[in-house]
Amino acid sequence: MVNNKLTVKYLIIGNSAGGIGAVEAIRDIDKTGSIAMISDEPYPTYSRPLISEYLAEKRPIDKISFRPADFYKVNNIQIISGNKVETLDVEKHTAELADGRQIAWEKLLLATGGVPIVPPTPGISKRGVFNFITLDDAKLIDQFLNDADGVVVIGGGLIGVSVTEALLKRNARVTVVEMKDSLLNLILDEEVSTMAKEKLQLAGVEVLTSHTVAEISNTSMNRDTVSSVIMDDGRIILCNAVVVAIGVRPRIELARNSGININRGIVVNRQMETSHPCIYACGDAAESYDFINGDYRLSPIWPNAYMGGRIAGFNMAGIHNEYQGGTSMNSLNYFGLRIASAGTVNPPDNSYEVLKESKGSNYRKVVIKDGVIVGMILTGNTEKAGIYINLMRNKINVEEFKYVLVTEDFGLASIPEELWLPQLSLPSSAEDYSIITAEEPEEILAGE
């Protein structure tokens, strides 16, 4: 019989990037304070981006785990998985789980993530319609899919392209339907989006942009199972399965029901603290600071979730820390096309300056406003992407050297020395370190 009442110092709801970021920060500061993590998924923390590898090649769960198997033990974390927080009492600092257990907490993190956006398309609840957010989603598709099946993917964003690549590796015939006029339109410009589209088409994918699925239908005897989709122009595409990959919306019911301030996501400040003291939020569930736009917005990407969680963790452990902010940033390698993108890649008006160069597979574009980089896209060699993002994050005025930003061999040496040399040079105080040199080689003894 489980103990019906648990008391912890830190309660983390969620076991993905944000939750892990938080507990790792907490354990940096507080080695002993009790931590419990709740997850409604029955797995130890795993890398969501790797569910495509699971689907593509059945990569086993221990090979997609986000942390080593002994993570919870080593960090002395009580993990309660396959369970769910049903209600929160933010005044009494308690939570009640689906199985009736009560947990009392001092500090709480809502790292509840997102849920798939499902359009009200007729036929959406038929058998053979899937999401692609969780490992269980990937497992369901895996079990359902037969060789050479036709699959319609609704949504040409990151999730849609990711599942498409995995489905192709499973020998499926894939049609991607994107409502807007280009693929990955939130993170790419027209040029690079066209490159991506061509790569998909080359791999045998049918790409239908500027269209929507009007109805998920069936022409066969089995009325409950998908057998086709009807497009907005009346076209019928035969298929065995549909993957809805439109995106995620914040999972905020728990916060809303508890009276915590909500906008589109949970409202937090730079400490990742919600409207309630002692309650924090991060990741896909929260609206966090964006350093490009200077506002708080949804930013459902993995690294931002981790960092937001990490900052929350420090503050929960009593160390004041402010989130520097994230922005939309992605590094992709789909169908052999390598892309790095960040910030505002499609300037909304002509107050922005755009510089771009294209040489072979290397495309470089930066978007500048008031002397500062606010967006960039690289293709081909993307190793130097972090330098651009660091210039963006620190709002460095690049006016004097902006033309080198789009050169093929851009690197640290391309930008003024004072921006990097101090950090790569020996520490200023010689007393702080000792220089290690090789011992004089010993005389080689003759003989043997």
Added chain:
Amino acid sequence: MKRVYIKEEVCIGCGLCEVYCQLQHSQSKDLVKAFNRETPQPLPRVEVERNGPVSLSLRCQQCLDTPCIYACLTGALSRDTSTGIVNIDEEKCIGCGTCALACPFGAIKQDYERGKAIKCDLCQDEEIPACVANCPNEALVLIEIEEELLNSKPAMISR
């Protein structure tokens, strides 16, 4: 903690650090094989950047605060707490390049052929990293420093 720093003013941009890094990270440890015959071809984890009179030998700085680890989508990156070296678990790495988005120096390289990120490991098996041992102008310096004395912030480019 061991760290490699550069004396940029004496770096002549010869590129021997790259050559010896590639050799050190080869299977054969044979110069000709490492450059011409090994498959997959070993790659250097250090890079010489040149721009007019400026040249620098760049490698991972093994930052104390590690934006690359925080950004990693798969958990492939981790920091060895005893050596302070940031390691990549190649079994987990999918070569997505998200770590490179996070590195303020652009010091994480990609092995595009194998689809893996690669980076300086300070030649863990060697007393002196190959780049330092073979720099003809002593532009690279290996030091021992207490962790607390390291610059803790990776976001080093400051306003």
